[in-house]
Amino acid sequence: xxxxxxxxxxxxxxxxxxxxxxxxxxxxxxxxxxxxxxxxxxxxxxxxxxxxxxxxxxxxxxxxxxxxxxxxxxxxxxxxxxxxxxxxxxxxxxxxxxxxxxxxxxxxxxxxxxxxxxxxxxxxxxxxxxxxxxxxxxxxxxxxxxxxxxxxxxxxxxxxxxxxxxxxxxxxxxxxxxxxxxxxxxxxxxxxxxxxxxxxxxxxxxxxxxxxxxxxxxxxxxxxxxxxxxxxxxxxxxxxxxxxxxxxxxxxxxxxxxxxxxxxxxxxxxxxxxxxxxxxxxxxxxxxxxxxxxxxxxxxxxxxx
Numbered sequence: 001x002x003x004x005x006x007x008x009x010x011x012x013x014x015x016x017x018x019x020x021x022x023x024x025x026x027x028x029x030x031x032x033x034x035x036x037x038x039x040x041x042x043x044x045x046x047x048x049x050x051x052x053x054x055x056x057x058x059x060x061x062x063x064x065x066x067x068x069x070x071x072x073x074x075x076x077x078x079x080x081x082x083x084x085x086x087x088x089x090x091x092x093x094x095x096x097x098x099x100x101x102x103x104x105x106x107x108x109x110x111x112x113x114x115x116x117x118x119x120x121x122x123x124x125x126x127x128x129x130x131x132x133x134x135x136x137x138x139x140x141x142x143x144x145x146x147x148x149x150x151x152x153x154x155x156x157x158x159x160x161x162x163x164x165x166x167x168x169x170x171x172x173x174x175x176x177x178x179x180x181x182x183x184x185x186x187x188x189x190x191x192x193x194x195x196x197x198x199x200x201x202x203x204x205x206x207x208x209x210x211x212x213x214x215x216x217x218x219x220x221x222x223x224x225x226x227x228x229x230x231x232x233x234x235x236x237x238x239x240x241x242x243x244x245x246x247x248x249x250x251x252x253x254x255x256x257x258x259x260x261x262x263x264x265x266x267x268x269x270x271x272x273x274x275x276x277x278x279x280x281x282x283x284x285x286x287x288x289x290x291x292x293x294x295x296x297x298x299x300x301x302x303x304x305x
Contacts, residue, residue: 005110007064007077007103010094018065018076023048025073026065029086036089037124042227046201053196054080055189062111064103066096079104079111081187083118085127097127101134109301116301122293131297140296142274145288149233149262149269152287155255157212157248160219162256165209170199172218173211180239198223198236207264208233210256212240212249219244222253224261227270233261235271238279250279254286 009015018026026048031041052059057080066075074091077100078084085104087096108116119142120127154162165173174194182188198204203225212220223237235257240249261269271288273279274296 005061005103005107007066008099009066009096010099012069013066013074013096015064015066017060018063018078019059020049020052022065022073023052026076026086029073029076029088032088033086037121040230044203046197046203046225050193050197050201051078051080051084053193055193056080062107064100066100075100077101077104079108079113079116081113081117083108083116085118092126097130098134101130105134105299105301113301115298117296117298119294119296122295128295128297134299136297136299138295139298140275142272142294142296143280143290144270144272144292144294145280145283146268146270146291147258147286147288149258149267152255152258152262154259155248155252157252159214160244160247160249160252161213162210162252163213164260165199165206165211165223169211169218169221170195173199173221173223176218176221176241177223177237177239179241201225203227203234205233205261208257208260208266210253210260212244212253214244220249220253222257224257224269226266231266231268233257233266233269235269238271250282251286254283 007015023045027043027045030043030047034040034042051057057078062080063078064076065073068074068091074088075096076086083104085097085100104116118131118136120131171191174191178188178194205224205226208224210222211218220240221237222235225234225236227234238250238253258269270291271283273283
């Protein structure tokens, strides 16, 4: 890593770019942070693998892994339009977070990025204060909703057939989700990156990943994951083709997913949504309720970033 881009870390710490071989150590770090913040582990190795698979991410320049005095991994950060910072609870309060946030801004500016974003749980007040002090502002809200799956039944929609995901659905499922999210996303996710974060994850749950068809045409897709074997499901993507909206297909996809998880013994299912999707009321109408909130922070980058 060029000296001009290296993050400033406290004495006794050292930093280098991360790489896919570091996934196990990164996953353990993320788990420690999640237990401290949420009381439980919520991510597996698929999270780090998906970061390394992001289109355009250069692991040698866009990621940083920090080691403590004993040689252990104590922090990880990456930036690729979005960004994340993880600092081990035992090493907070030493300037690692502020140093990595400053590095994120320098690297993003060097890469020609106009804005940088970071989503932070509202319960993480220390991170919120740090971002605010660095000039980041809240531009969107996010909600995690959940539902107990017991008793949920599959819904019928006239002219639409629902079934679980099959291998041959990959390209059509990617197409329908990217077309739907194109209404508000700044960029399309390439197929390789999309697959790495969905169907190629070890947690992918094909039986609960609902596909909606009008004849042979895929018109709606829901991608579901098994959350760390906790008996809990997670909805990663939900999309319906624009010409088919307003017919109850999204509700049908969700109920198919919830019923499939219930049949498999998964008693609860969650998902995240945010301001841009405008879908909060949909999820509440199918019986989901807000369990956690987060804020999406943005910063316009300039010469002083």
